[in-house]
Amino acid sequence: MEYRHECGRCQADLPEASAAYWCARECTFCPTCYRRLRYTCPNCSGELVRRPRRGPTSSTPRARATLSPGSVSIRRAGRSDLTDIAPLFDAYRQFYEQPPDLRGSTRFLADRLERDESIVFVAERVGSVVGFVQLYPLFSSVSLGRVYLLNDLFVVPEARRAGVGAALLDAARRWADEQGAHYLELSTAVDNPAQRLYEDGGWQQDREFLYYELPLPARSQRG
Secondary structure (H helix, E strand, O other): OOOOOEOOOOOOEOOOOOOOEEOOOOOEEOHHHHHHOOOEOOOOOOEOEEOOOOOOOOOOOOOOOOOOOOOOEEEEOOHHHHHHHHHHHHHHHHHOOOOOOHHHHHHHHHHHHHOOOOEEEEEEEOOEEEEEEEEEEEEEOOOOEEEEEEEEEEEOHHHOOOOHHHHHHHHHHHHHHHOOOOEEEOOOOOOOOOHHHHHHOOOOOOOOOOOOOOOOOOHHHOO
């Protein structure tokens, strides 16, 4: 099949090693357009699926950003950290096309922490919180054990590409391992550039199971 190097909708560059989606007729789109097109080719109405990613032509491994000693510290967050975490949590939600809602974000995080319903780790640099990761405890009937859903990961723009995200992921992995969890799982937007960060950290894309969700009526609409 022909690997096209340009999105058929927005003309964004699509190197062969990048994520892209195509139909049976090889119409090819970038991840952002794939999502906006609701996973259907506008030319033939066929289903858009992920294009196999070809590896880089160079055998040189891609360099990973590392933290300099003492530059960033990772610790578990508590209720007293709400003021620092909430703005980042609100920004994280806006990435997923939600309207700004700092008050709601603060209330949601407060409920999770007060009820011990989630585990949050923060990254601090020079006394300021620059990123966080949030885990939700779950159980697996198949593996008969505890698992953790890595639901949220966010790093402020000015601290990205400096190893902060990788450090937060490592903290989550070590925590889950210490708790005897069988595995960690996550889902992310098809156009989220953090996919490479996950893959570099050993995360593997699930190619065996499909993920479904069932939208339910808003709480305010229920009788």
